[in-house]
Amino acid sequence: MAYNPLVSIVVPAHNAEVTLTRALDCLLDQETADWEVIIVDDASTDRTPAIIAAYVEQDARFRTLSSCAKSPAGARNNGISAARGHWLMFLDADDWVDASFLTKMLAALETASDAVAAYCGSRRVMPDGVLTPASIAPEVASQPFETFARRCAIATHALLIDRATVVELGGFDVSLSTCEGWDLWQRVARLGKNWVMVDEPLAFYRTSPNALTRNSRQTLADAEIIIARGFATDPRVKHPAPAHANGTISVGGRTASEALAWFALWNAASDCGSGGGSIKPQSLRALPAGRKWAREIAKVTFDGLMVGSLSVPAHMAARWDMFGGAITELIIELGKVWGDPVAGRRLQYHLEQMLLDADDLAAPRRLARTFGIRVDARNPTSTELPEGIDQIYAYLMMDGQIGAIVQFGVLGKVTGRHWIELILNFLPQKDDGADTSSTLAADALSTTAERRPDPDSHFGKLAQLISEARELVRSSAEATQPHPAPRRAPASSGHNKDRTSFWNQYFATEDPWNYSSPYEQEKYDRQLEILPAGPIGRALELACAEGHFTRQLAPRVGQLTATDISAVAIERARARCSDHPNVEFGVLDFFADTLPSEMDLIVCSEVLYYLDDIAVLRRIAKNFVEALAPGGSFINAHAFVLRDNIEMTGFDWNTFGAQTISKTLSETEGIVLAQSIQTELYRIDRFRRLSPDHMATEPVIDHVPVRAPIGIGVARNIVWGGARVLRRDVVRSERRQRIPVLMYHSVADEGPAALARFRLTPAAFASQMAWLRANGFHALMSEQLEWFIANHEPFAGRPVLITFDDGFQNFADHAWPILRAHDLTAEVFLVTDLVGESAKWDAVSGPPTRLMDAGTVRRLAAEGAFFGSHLATHRAIDGLSSSELAAELLRSRMFVERWTGRPTRAFAAPFSVTDRRLGRLAKECGYRIGFGGRHGPADLNSDAIDLPRIEIRGDRSLDDFVATVEAVLG
Structure with missing residues (x-):
């Protein structure tokens, strides 16, 4: 056998x-x-x-x-x-x-x-x-x-x-x-x-x-046959698996023609490597032009070049002269076939990156767009750029060793001063006195810092681009409008030290609480509704402010004394009520002054929060009782405050609120609660001073809804449904090394299905912001984040940076009102060339979404929104030339500054795409903060010019959002 x-x-x-x-x-x-x-x-x-x-x-x-x-x-x-x-x-x-x-x-x-x-x-x-x-x-x-x-x-x-x-x-x-x-x-x-x-x-x-x-x-012809067989039935296989009997399917658009194009690309690159060029670019038409494929296309091209040139990766850049012209021409033609030269340039950058990453730069490597070079860090000299070069890939050499590898975009000649800046940034400097390169470099830099740059140098070309961007912004056809006034900081909380000065300062702006709003008027109506039956002879209104309620109360009483601690407010109240002869006005600090006596009615609303503590409230409450005539009424309206009961809806103020006030008054001897109107946000109580011939009875309590619309000035302080923690408590007790930087795009109920990942419904967004508010988060801006990183200062409390890319109109329509209602703000990155138009980059997925116009940007900036640059055209930066990239960085920053009236120092890279040129070029164009493509929390060790963010997707649940944010808290 x-x-x-x-x-x-x-x-x-x-x-x-x-x-x-x-x-x-x-x-x-x-x-x-x-x-x-x-x-x-x-x-x-x-x-x-x-x-x-x-x-x-x-x-x-x-x-x-x-x-x-x-x-x-x-x-x-x-x-x-x-x-x-x-x-x-x-x-x-x-x-x-x-x-x-x-x-x-x-x-x-x-x-x-x-x-x-x-x-x-x-x-x-x-x-x-x-x-x-x-x-x-x-x-x-x-x-x-x-x-x-x-x-x-x-x-x-x-x-x-x-x-x-x-x-x-x-x-x-x-x-x-x-x-x-x-x-x-x-x-x-x-x-x-x-x-x-x-x-x-x-x-x-x-x-x-x-x-x-x-x-x-021949290889391409045979490959076409084999790929066609793979996408069809094959009679040679008698017993195929059922799933494969009819061939493979075009998953995600990956068709047979695309598969053949990938094979043709490898062959074309191999031919270029061997000095040929027999593959026509049209055979590559089915290759995906999207930026996410650029690196993969570069890898296939690299492999084909390697085989065609019979070179290992470490030797390929040195042999650029053998195949560089052919492969560059192929890539240019491929960009034409795609109808997208930027995509071709992106591929070129990726390929050259791979070639130089594998090289030792034993000699200068001049590629199509990148110049590879070694630089003596102790004696840097000027580097002239060969034609077409706009990127440097350099080894900074110290004593024959590679001290650092730097890669940056260049616009012109790299001067000795420019190299010194790079050396100071990238090479560690000794401080033991043995190495003077740091001192020498600093001296050289200081002696040239004030000189005008060589017009042919990098900084000379950059200065020219700056001048062109300024002229473009200055000559823009858009009508110039005054910048929004800077938002005034809230008044100091130190009113207890000098109450009169505090309130006079507060009333420096007329109507500081929007007294005429529907919400305030509804409270006035309910206070009038709770007035005691029968005639009211003498009435006292404490803290009457500018007399809005005074004017409505006057017809209901015989004689009304209206008082306030602020003389400024009293003068406005007197003018408002000049047609009511039964009202007299006076300045009175009821915290300290004696109250008039024998009053049939005292009204004291929205002011008892400002007492120092409950002991003072108890003392003041006794004064109220003594100022009332027997049988007289005391009416007060106050909001519920989280400090009283964190588990119930309330205002997030650092004081006690309606619950404590009502309880304290109820415990005050001589008065009893007669009637109460209670809503989810506030309660209005009428207390009655007991007289010898009156017995206390059960109070009448009515629960009613708040029907009036709530203005943003009020809504921003409300935490609906209660809170888990208070902001001020976690600010005092918590310190952390990292924070969530949330990335949003669109907030709308409808839009193209293909973009669902980037779109949250207003309801979903509102639920997320409500969760942040209830859990003690406060909004941080990118410039603040940069400060914390620069100073390595731990974050206090629970900061969150909320960012929006693109600047859609639905941010203004939906997201911004929700943010304001939860006392949060956001930073929006604008595509400045397209402001007021639509998101053309999304057109392939459906009707493009409208973008905010400049007027809307101005209005939102005045209301507290912040804005940064999403560059000028929304093209991915890895396909822009260095000159194009610098020009977009400059003009986008300048336009945002024009519209907002504030310095703009932050950018977010379109499509979250970055490359090694972006960070340094952005700094040279005036930026200090940048958001790129990395995912995760930002921490104190982050690079401020390449910060990570956490994408918040529209196809995820609130539970997913909570888990994501809580994971950052740790």
């Missing part, structure tokens, strides 16, 4: 005298011995047959066949027909595998009894013997058919595959000149069986300038 080995290894060989020995020796080195080798001599005319014969004679496990197929597919099929092992391996005559290859692959297969194949990683071997980085495709293990339907993800000799399955499927397709392995793996994967990954580079693939697969036209 013939012996059946565990593994059969098929080695096709055609004129392989140079490489065959290396390939066969790696098999003799295998740790596992249970194998056979079938060497198929495919019509060789060199010493290949003699080499084969020597191995067959030396080891019985080697067998040989002759073939006239003159193709790897046919030769392999001949070998398959003679194979006896359970598993097949295909090793080309110029490749090899690690000595542990069979051991590790078979071990992986033993752990997965249902596996049809095992595969491993691989490395290319360049003609000079240098190895490329390892490559492996994890997606083959999870989605083998979906992967092979689109691309060939593994090297031919990087797998063991079930022989019976290969035989059943008919082996390799001899009609294909190339890619025959890919075609077979696709058919095997269509069966739906398991593939096992061995995550090690055990296979080595020799790259040769004469390789058959370097015929890009």
Whole structure:
């Protein structure tokens, strides 16, 4: 009986005298011995047959066949027909595998009894013997058919595959000149069986300038056939898995044409690397142009260049002159095919980044847009920019060692002063006296700081852009309007030290509490409603303010004395009530002064909060009783305050409120509660002074809703449903190292379905803001955040920075009223060239959302909203030239400053896309705070010019929001 080995290894060989020995020796080195080798001599005319014969004679496990197929597919099929092992391996005559290859692959297969194949990683071997980085495709293990339907993800000799399955499927397709392995793996994967990954580079693939697969036209033609088969039925596979019977599907728009375009891109890049250029850009039309694909496209391009130029990554930048012109032209043409030159430039930047990241800059590297250079940090000299260069990638060298790697956008020549600034920023300076470079650099910088910059230098070009931006803003056709007045800080809480001065200062602005609002009038009506029945002779109104209620009370009483501590308020009240002869006015501080006596009615509303403590309230309450005539009434209206009962709706004031006031008055000897009107926000009580012939009775208590609309000045102080903690308490007790910076976009009930992630309903947004308010959060602005980071000062309490990108009109319509109602504010980043227009960048997803106009920005800034830059056009910055980027940073900042009347120091990168140029260029354009693409909380160690944020999605629940924010609190 013939012996059946565990593994059969098929080695096709055609004129392989140079490489065959290396390939066969790696098999003799295998740790596992249970194998056979079938060497198929495919019509060789060199010493290949003699080499084969020597191995067959030396080891019985080697067998040989002759073939006239003159193709790897046919030769392999001949070998398959003679194979006896359970598993097949295909090793080309110029490749090899690690000595542990069979051991590790078979071990992986033993752990997965249902596996049809095992595969491993691989490395290319360049003609000079240098190895490329390892490559492996994890997606083959999870989605083998979906992967092979689109691309060939593994090297031919990087797998063991079930022989019976290969035989059943008919082996390799001899009609294909190339890619025959890919075609077979696709058919095997269509069966739906398991593939096992061995995550090690055990296979080595020799790259040769004469390789058959370097015929890009033929390779692309064969790939088109294989991809088409992957997206359709394949009659060669008799028993496909049901899910794959009709081929793969175009998930997420990833069509067969896109798959072919990716393959064409690799071939085009390979051709550029080898000095060719046979692939036309039109074959790449189906490549996705979106910015999220730029890095992946650059990676495929990089790999194709590597193979085409026969270079490992570390050598590719040095060989730019061989392929740089061709690949740059291909990328430019690709941008034209996409109709988006910015997307092409983004790809160029990504590719050049990868090339220089792998290089040692042993010599200057001039690429298309990037200049790689080493700079002596002790003696920096001016660097002239080659034409087209707008980015520097530099090693700052100290004593022959790399002290720092810097990358930045440039507009012109980099002067010695410019290099000194970079050295001071990026290299640590010694302070032990042994190194004077810091002092020397600082001296050099100070002597040149006041000079006008060279007009051809970076800073000279920047100065020109600044001048152009200023002129553009100055000459804007938009009508100039006065800037909003700065918002006055709240009056000092030190009124107890000099009450008269405090209240006179408070009444410096007329109608400070919006007395004529529907909300205040409803309270006035209810105070009139609670007046005692019958005639009221003598009445006293304490804290009458500007006489709004005085005027309404006067007709209901015989004689009214209206008093206030503020002479300013009294004069306005006297003027308002001049047509009421039964009213006399006077200045009176009822906290300290004696009250007139024998009053039938005393009204004292919205003022007892200002007493120092409950002991003072008790004393004042006795004064009220003594000032009343027997049977007289005391009426007061006061709001519920959280300090009394944190679990109920109330105003977040640092004082006691209606609950404590009512309780204290009820405990005061000589008066009893007769009637009370109570709402969720306030209560109005009428107390009656007992007389000898009157007995106390049960009070009449009415619960009524607040029907009047509540103005923002009132609403911002209300915490509906109560609070878990109070702001002032956590400010005193909590210190933290990090805070949440929340990122929103749109607040609206409707919009394109594709943008649902970026849109919250007003109700959902309101629930989030209510939660923040009830849990003691207060709003912080970006400039404050920058201060905390710069000073490494722990945050007090629970700060939150709420940001909105884009500047949609629905921020003004929905989000801003909600924020104000919860005593919060936000920072909105505006796309300044499009203010007053619509979000054109979202047009592909549906009707673009309208953006706020300049007038709305002015109004909201005056009301307390803050604004920053979202640049000028909303283009992702990684595709802008350095000059375009600087121009957008400058003019967007200047327009925001014009509209708000305040300095603008913060920006948020459109699409949250950044690159290594942005931070430094933004600082040079006047910014101090930036928000990029990183996700998470901002902490005291954050880089202020590249701060993270937490995206708040519209497709998440309130519970998700709470969990996200609480995770930051820790």
